[in-house]
Amino acid sequence: MTQLTIGTELDTPNTSVQLDARRFNRHTFWCGQSGSGKTYALGVVLEQLLLHTELPMLILDPNSDFVRLNEARETAGDDVAARVAETDIRVFHSSRSDGERLHVRYVDLSTPSKAALLQLDPIADPEEYNLLLHIEEHTEVIDTDNMVARLRASDDPGMRRLANRVDNLEVLDWDLWSRGSTTVTDAIDERPRATVMDLGGFAHQAEPKIAALAVLEHLWRNREERRPILIVIDEAHNLCPPNPRTDVERALTEQLVQIAAEGRKFGLWLLLSTQRPTKIHPNVLSQCDNLGLMRVNAPRDLAELADVFGFAGDKVSRSQRFTQGQALFAGGFIAQPTYVQMGQRLTEESGGDVRVPLREG
Incomplete structure (x- = not known):
């Protein structure tokens, strides 16, 4: 199946919207400010890729938002639940004692x-x-x-x-090191349908970046094998900022710049999610051919998006008026720039906002 249904047209709600799965062989930029529904909507797309393609995914997950990608919602139906259950989804945790631990060598x-x-x-x-x-x-x-x-x-x-x-x-x-145990790179080499790296629980702030660096270097070192994989990086500004401050950040950014520039021909495809385009290194952003845009208010960010993603035309300006769950999709994976009301998640979402405690009565 090449068409992935992700929602309905915003202005004609009875018309479904599909993305062309074949065009995820280009880098994708996913953007939306806090509260726009960016992470939830990203989950909608990742679920469709899981259920309707054979494309392996590596998900770098700093906020534990995708650690329940292997759990179908009750509302998803028995057929979806069965398909999710039989899909090879491996979750590597940085802090939880149960499940597989996130280690590198x-x-x-x-x-x-x-x-x-x-x-x-x-x-x-x-x-x-x-x-x-x-x-x-x-x-x-x-x-x-x-x-x-x-x-x-x-x-x-x-x-x-x-x-x-x-x-x-x-x-x-650091708890990151394998000390003789198996590593996340060992698992990635087996190419499960999804490998989720839960990066949020490490004690030292550099550990998640070294974990990401180890995996990206491993994929790059073995690039000549040409085994396709979609590298999904949530909160990507943490891994490839425009002005890296530390030696580790510089090494990580340089590796991502290299993958952005040369990785496509080896089957290393990026999907970068962040709140603002100006937070991403320009040499990575400029290599993206697909755009998923949710609510963005800042004029500087809108100008940057219009400049980098000229194929979206003047449609990016409407994102200022988007409500939660509304998006613009443009680029190679959709026939024409389209405003979308995102569909419902099929698997459980983790993370989310903390509720304000209220007084009863």
Whole structure:
């Protein structure tokens, strides 16, 4: 099935709207300010891709919004519930004790990414950086559990300085590391229909970014296999901001810029969701050929959208008047720019707003 029903035309409610599933082989930008229904509506599209295509998806989920993608709603009907139940959807958690834990291997990171993690600069810290480049030659020091002890035991003073740096930063104490257990990249290699990475529960603010970096580097390293996958990044401004501040953010942004520029021919397709286009690195945004736009009020953001997505014409301006659940779709995955009232979710949504406590009576 190539047509995915996502809702009805906003101005003619009896007319259904479909997206062309084949055109998700281009990068997609999904945008809407807080309260627009952006995450709920994104779930509508992801469900349709799950039920009506064979396209594997990797979902980077910072707010645990998609961790129940494997649970059909009671209102979805028995047929949908059965199809969801038999679909291979794997959820990796960063904090919950039940279910699969989100782990990656330190050793799998590229040398520049390890340097970013350890705040090493090739110019300011030439000796330690050079040691890091060649440390893989000493296989006995790679394991995260014994790396510091092995480095300290070395006769090389540079090794001992590197040990102090690793120890002081405490990065090897993170819960993120696999320590011999299976990793999320192992699962992705099996290409389940959906792999959800629940990024929100880590103790250190850099852990979700390193988790994302490890996975994206893994996919890029194996790009020549040309195994299609849709990389869905919710709150994408956290991973590819226009002005990354830390070494880890810079490494992550550079990897996403590379995937945006060159990934399509290898089957690495992005779906980036965020509140504002100006929060995304321009070299990533400019590579998107599909647009899903919900309510956006800021004139600067509307001007940016009109400039980058010229194929939407002047229709982006109406997004200022959208109510929750209304959207504009434009680009390769729809015949013409169309205003849409999004349909209902078929699976359970997590996250959501916290209610204000009210006094009874």
